[in-house]
Amino acid sequence: MNGPLLKVENLTKHYPLGTGFLKKTIPVIRAVEDVSFSVEAGETLCIVGESGCGKSTVARLLMRLVEPTGGRVLIDGTDIAGLKKDALHAWRRRMQMVFQDPYSSLNPRLTAGQIITEPVENFERLSRRQRQALAADLLRKVGMSPEMMHRLPSELSGGQRQRLGIARALALNPSLIIADEAVSALDVSVQAQILNLLLDLQQQMGIAFVFISHDLSVVEHIGHRVAVMYLGRIVELATCEALFARPVHPYTEALIAAAPVPDPTRVRLVAPVEGEVPSPINPPRGCAFHPRCPLAVDRCRIEVPPLVPMADGRVVACHVRAPATDIPSQPAEVGDHSLAHVLSLMIRS
Amino acid sequence: MLMQKSAGNDVLLDVRDLETHFVGDESTTRALGGISFQVKKGETLGVVGESGCGKSVTALSILRLLPKMNARTVGGEVRFHGRDLLELSDREMRQIRGDQIAMIFQEPMTSLNPVYTVGRQIAEAVQIHTKASRSVAMAKAQEMLRLVRIADPERRVNNYPHEMSGGMRQRAMIAMALACSPELLIADEPTTALDVTIQAQILRLIADLKERTGTAVMFITHDLGVVAETCQRVIVMYAGSIVEQANVIDLFARPAHPYTQGLMRSVPDQRRGRQRRLPEIPGIVPSLREPIVGCSFAPRCPFAIDICREKTPILRDVGSSHAAACWRAEEVMGA
Numbered sequence: 021m022n023g024p025l026l027k028v029e030n031l032t033k034h035y036p037l038g039t040g041f042l043k044k045t046i047p048v049i050r051a052v053e054d055v056s057f058s059v060e061a062g063e064t065l066c067i068v069g070e071s072g073c074g075k076s077t078v079a080r081l082l083m084r085l086v087e088p089t090g091g092r093v094l095i096d097g098t099d100i101a102g103l104k105k106d107a108l109h110a111w112r113r114r115m116q117m118v119f120q121d122p123y124s125s126l127n128p129r130l131t132a133g134q135i136i137t138e139p140v141e142n143f144e145r146l147s148r149r150q151r152q153a154l155a156a157d158l159l160r161k162v163g164m165s166p167e168m169m170h171r172l173p174s175e176l177s178g179g180q181r182q183r184l185g186i187a188r189a190l191a192l193n194p195s196l197i198i199a200d201e202a203v204s205a206l207d208v209s210v211q212a213q214i215l216n217l218l219l220d221l222q223q224q225m226g227i228a229f230v231f232i233s234h235d236l237s238v239v240e241h242i243g244h245r246v247a248v249m250y251l252g253r254i255v256e257l258a259t260c261e262a263l264f265a266r267p268v269h270p271y272t273e274a275l276i277a278a279a280p281v282p283d284p285t286r287v288r289l290v291a292p293v294e295g296e297v298p299s300p301i302n303p304p305r306g307c308a309f310h311p312r313c314p315l316a317v318d319r320c321r322i323e324v325p326p327l328v329p330m331a332d333g334r335v336v337a338c339h340v341r342a343p344a345t346d347i348p349s350q351p352a353e354v355g356d357h358s359l360a361h362v363l364s365l366m367i368r369s
Numbered sequence: 370m371l372m373q374k375s376a377g378n379d380v381l382l383d384v385r386d387l388e389t390h391f392v393g394d395e396s397t398t399r400a401l402g403g404i405s406f407q408v409k410k411g412e413t414l415g416v417v418g419e420s421g422c423g424k425s426v427t428a429l430s431i432l433r434l435l436p437k438m439n440a441r442t443v444g445g446e447v448r449f450h451g452r453d454l455l456e457l458s459d460r461e462m463r464q465i466r467g468d469q470i471a472m473i474f475q476e477p478m479t480s481l482n483p484v485y486t487v488g489r490q491i492a493e494a495v496q497i498h499t500k501a502s503r504s505v506a507m508a509k510a511q512e513m514l515r516l517v518r519i520a521d522p523e524r525r526v527n528n529y530p531h532e533m534s535g536g537m538r539q540r541a542m543i544a545m546a547l548a549c550s551p552e553l554l555i556a557d558e559p560t561t562a563l564d565v566t567i568q569a570q571i572l573r574l575i576a577d578l579k580e581r582t583g584t585a586v587m588f589i590t591h592d593l594g595v596v597a598e599t600c601q602r603v604i605v606m607y608a609g610s611i612v613e614q615a616n617v618i619d620l621f622a623r624p625a626h627p628y629t630q631g632l633m634r635s636v637p638d639q640r641r642g643r644q645r646r647l648p649e650i651p652g653i654v655p656s657l658r659e660p661i662v663g664c665s666f667a668p669r670c671p672f673a674i675d676i677c678r679e680k681t682p683i684l685r686d687v688g689s690s691h692a693a694a695c696w697r698a699e700e701v702m703g704a
């Protein structure tokens with residue numbers, strides 16, 4: 021196959037805030053703004069960012085659970101917006117979703133077996149025997165015993181419920197699974213079990229993931245590439261190795277610096293980034309990060325920085341760290357402006 | 370020995386054999402199976418463990434804030450300044466709560482009242498425990514908001530809780546808790562609901578305030594990263610019991626209980642390689658409704674031997690200020 025499995029171009033979603041008196045002046049929530057990325061077959065693309073930055077909205081747009089204000093979603097090169105009923109069904113089979121909350125996303129009145137075979141039964145009639153065989157197969161795939169098919173969700177642990185959510189997503193043999201905070205509600209020991217399951221499934225079945233999370237250690241562990249979002253926009257997109265080894269965008273740097281590390285001998289060098297994420301109803305002009313950014317210059321308060329490709333293949337939206345020129349910037353230049361350096365100057369003065 | 374000796378001078382809170390049950394129509398949940406630990410003056414003691422292990426019940430039992438309907442603290446002592454808090458009248462207990470011992474919760478709205486301004490609530494906390502006049506208390510409230518680094522405190526004292534962001538509400542709750550300079554602050558997952566950059570700010574704030582006031586902190590969290598960053602000593606809980614207790618450096622360097630070890634290994638850590646399968650703790654936590662025979666971790670434990678399934682291991686010393694409840698702790702430390 022050539023071309024990416026999933027391609028997202030300039031995806032934008034504005035939610036109207038109530039109904040304005042004059043149509044032109046309806047305020048909007050800029051949930052997602054001009055987001056573009058692609059996902060290759062068998063790849064895990066992670067999306068990270070703080071609460072409200074638009075991660076789940078991207079997921080809903082990908083699943084066509086909400087209509088975009090602008091931009092396109094292409095599966096194997098086909099724009100899903102143009103699809104008619106049958107074709108829509110066909111691609112829905114290829115893309116499935118796993119949700120954060122294993123409690124509320126499962127119908128409490130259905131048995132485990134019914135829950136996980138339901139997606140298939142939306143497409144074809146199954147005999148009792150077929151259904152049981154399918155349920156047993158799916159349960160085994162997610163590391164559960166087939167006897168569990170008769171249990172209700174309330175009779176299962178949190179980890180088992182999340183396995184059910186994954187089994188249901190697997191029922192239609194998708195090429196892509198969108199996992200929105202799929203391990204965030206789980207304890208670390210259960211989280212490890214689920215992350216292992218996702219890694220196994222990818223290896224055995226070549227499934228691609230869009231893995232949405234606010235937890236950097238999980239993202240670093242499971243991802244191939246990662247997109248960092250801030251207030252509706254992607255501010256940096258890079259391979260996991262590159263991003264965590266050397267973050268370029270000041271927000272990426274702040275995020276990584278803020279994540280607690282389970283090592284009591286480590287000394288935290290930089291002070292945490294100040295301030296809070298501003299409202300997406302009235303985002304700051306220019307670069308949305310400028311009110312919190314120690315590197316901000318005048319230009320940041322006026323112009324939205326474009327995503328600029330760097331020599332190592334990543335893209336970064338920052339006037340200072342990734343100035344727009346014809347020649348790709350070298351991330352090596354970052355050293356001079358590093359947040360730690362700047363903060364140490366600020367602390368000393 | 371950490372456990373049974375009488376409290377020394379540096380001990381602020383001395384919890385002994387604390388046992389709390391929840392009684393239901395059909396069964397009893399043994400949420401705390403008789404735990405003992407101490408909080409020393411000025412220290413930050415971490416309490417870690419996965420959901421349901423009894424962290425919050427420990428905090429609520431100490432403060433006697435459990436629902437009266439179904440919760441029973443059936444045994445033990447909570448010694449604070451020579452008095453057993455479990456023996457105090459409700460009135461005496463109210464006097465201690467918020468004055469000498471304060472608590473902050475994961476969800477700030479459990480302690481902030483939505484119908485009063487934040488300033489008024491902090492001022493009231495001040496007035497309950499000092500004889501300050503209304504205007505002095507309001508001035509103090511404003512000062513507290515500044516102390517927890519809420520920008521523009523002159524304006525923010527007049528805010529209602531819903532007019533603040535989650536991070537600001539958490540700061541306001543900390544301001545309220547610290548308004549009476551408590552000797553002990555019990556913080557139950559105070560940053561779990563917050564974004565990571567805001568969490569970093571709040572952790573820094575708690576550390577700064579602690580340094581300034583000398584308040585001891587009992588810091589409850591499920592996050593080993595947060596523990597590593599904030600605590601000096603740590604208690605690890607599993608199924609309603611303390612399974613390990615150590616200073617934070619020793620705990621991370623040489624965990625002595627298989628559960629602690631398993632927990633640490635299941636955290637993704639790039640020093641051990643990306644996209645590798647993580648070491649799992651197989652199985653699930655036991656139900657606290659049925660009595661547990663032997664070690665509660667035995668069904669999931671890679672070290673389990675016959676004795677583990679028959680006799681309950683008690684917390685015992687395995688190093689200087691390092692204790693574990695495991696028959697094979699020495700071997701675990703070497704593994």
Ligand SMILES: Nc1ncnc2c1ncn2[C@@H]1O[C@H](COP(=O)(O)OP(=O)(O)OP(=O)(O)O)[C@@H](O)[C@H]1O
Nearest residue numbers: 035049051070071072073074075076077078234300
């Ligand atoms: N149906 C909706 N109507 C109006 N606004 C919405 C709607 N859904 C989301 N929003 C807003 O869009 C923004 C992005 O929300 P989204 O749920 O995508 O965030 P998120 O990154 O998933 O956050 P979290 O980490 O908290 O899950 C937020 O400001 C949110 O309040």
Ligand SMILES: Nc1ncnc2c1ncn2[C@@H]1O[C@H](COP(=O)(O)OP(=O)(O)O)[C@@H](O)[C@H]1O
Nearest residue numbers: 391400419420421422423424425426427436657
């Ligand atoms: N109000 C309550 N009624 C009944 N059972 C409770 C109540 N609060 C806690 N429990 C039970 O007590 C045990 C310990 O809970 P808790 O201390 O809240 O755990 P955590 O360590 O996650 O804070 C769990 O089995 C929980 O279900």
Ligand code: SF4
Nearest residue numbers: 307310313320338339
């Ligand atoms: S564009 Fe300016 S404000 Fe935005 S991240 Fe870069 S330096 Fe900071």
Ligand code: SF4
Nearest residue numbers: 664667670677695696
């Ligand atoms: S006592 Fe036995 S079962 Fe319990 S943790 Fe130790 S080795 Fe494992």
Ligand SMILES: [Mg+2]
Nearest residue numbers: 075076077200
């Ligand atoms: Mg979300």
Ligand SMILES: [Mg+2]
Nearest residue numbers: 424425426557
């Ligand atoms: Mg709790």
